[in-house]
Amino acid sequence: SQTIxxxxxxxxQPVGSPLSLECTVEGTSNPNLYWYRQAAGRGLQLLFxxxxxxxxxxxxxxxxxxxxxxxxxxxxxxxxxxxxxSGFYLCAWSFGIGQPQHFGDGTRLSIL
Amino acid sequence: QQQVxxxxxxxxxQKGGISIINCAYENTAFDYFPWYQQFPGKGPALLxxxxxxxxxxxxxxxxxxxxxxxxxxxxxxxxxQPGDSATYFCAASKETSGSRxxxxxxxxxxxxx
Numbered sequence: 001s002q003t004i005x006x007x008x009x010x011x012x013q014p015v016g017s018p019l020s021l022e023c024t025v026e027g028t029s030n031p032n033l034y035w036y037r038q039a040a041g042r043g044l045q046l047l048f049x050x051x052x053x054x055x056x057x058x059x060x061x062x063x064x065x066x067x068x069x070x071x072x073x074x075x076x077x078x079x080x081x082x083x084x085x086s087g088f089y090l091c092a093w094s095f096g097i098g099q100p101q102h103f104g105d106g107t108r109l110s111i112l
Numbered sequence: 113q114q115q116v117x118x119x120x121x122x123x124x125x126q127k128g129g130i131s132i133i134n135c136a137y138e139n140t141a142f143d144y145f146p147w148y149q150q151f152p153g154k155g156p157a158l159l160x161x162x163x164x165x166x167x168x169x170x171x172x173x174x175x176x177x178x179x180x181x182x183x184x185x186x187x188x189x190x191x192x193q194p195g196d197s198a199t200y201f202c203a204a205s206k207e208t209s210g211s212r213x214x215x216x217x218x219x220x221x222x223x224x225x
Contacts, residue, residue, distance in 0.1 A: 006155075034212075043118075043201060043215035044156070059212070090155050100146060101213060103155030 002027035006091050006104035014112055019064075019078040021107050023091030026072065031093040033074040034101060035066055038088040050074060051096075086111045116204050118216025125223050131189040133219045135202035138183065142204040146213070147176065147187050150199045159200070160187070192223045 003026045013019060025031050032051050036044040046059045048066035056066050063082050067075045074091055088108050092101040118135045125131045135145075143164055148156035162169045162176040162185065169176045175188040189196055202216040 041218070043217045044213075045215075046212055049212060092155075098144065100158050100161060102158065103148075105153070105155045108153075 002031075002093070002102070004091060004093055004102060004104040006089075006107055008107060009105065010108045010110075012110045012112060013081050015083055016080050019076070019081050019085070019109070021076040021089055021091075021109075023074040023076075023104060024072055025093045028072070028093070028095065030071055032096055032099075032101075033068060034092040034094075035074065035076050036090040036092065036103075038090060038106075040087075044090065048076070081111050083111050085109065116202060116214050116216045118202050118219060120219060121217070122220045123222070125192045125221065127192065127194060127223055127225050129192050129223075131187075131192045131196070131221055131223070133187045133200055133202070133221070134184065135186065135204075135216050136182075136184045137204050137214075139204070139206070139214075140183065141206045142214075144205045145176070145178065145185050146203050147174075148201045148203065148215075150201065150218075156201055189221075192221075194223045194225050197221055197223050 006023050034049045035047045038044045050056050050068045053068055064078050088106050090103050090106045092103045094101045116137050146161035147159045149159045150156040160171050160174050162178050164180050167178050173190045178185045199218045199220050201218050203213040205213045
């Protein structure tokens with residue numbers, strides 16, 4: 001069966017510091033991968049998605065970037081965090097177009 | 113703009129009652145409508161999903177009703193239990209978009225014992 005791992009579970013960072021969140025999927029190959037942000041009490045906003053290694057699509061302009069260095073690894077990064085980057089970041093995967101998305105347990109990011 | 117509007121924001125139901133959550137969408141190209149259940153501190157988990165070629169789909173106590181002409185779909189939870197207390201999200205996507213999901217704002221369901 002497939003599993004998705006995200007770490008860390010929680011992170012507290014100062015404004016202006018860099019960020020790297022990692023997501024890995026096990027048990028499948030060439031999945032579609034997604035990064036979402038969830039603001040407190042709100043729905044999920046798609047930030048990036050990837051259909052293959054090195055292929056990244058950005059949905060909204062922002063202070064963040066994503067990379068997919070390996071087939072089952074998806075990384076969310078920032079060079080300088082802003083207060084507005086606080087939130088709950090979720091990674092998801094799917095088998096492909098038209099297939100259900102499955103989420104990890106997220107990283108709660110607090111910016112001080 | 114591709115939006116999915118969800119209501120109510122919060123819902124309190126007695127154990128054994130029926131919980132009903134509604135969603136409306138604008139983009140007629142959407143062709144996949146999943147519902148997710150999220151417990152505090154966890155990621156959303158896929159609950160049930162429907163495609164527009166059917167008007168209803170049932171899995172256990174959970175039913176999706178779909179009205180294509182009205183561009184609305186709803187989740188019904190029969191015999192609601194305290195363990196169903198969670199936040200529920202509807203979503204929509206079109207297959208040709210790479211399955212980019214547009215989510216509703218969520219409904220916080222509380223089922224009282």
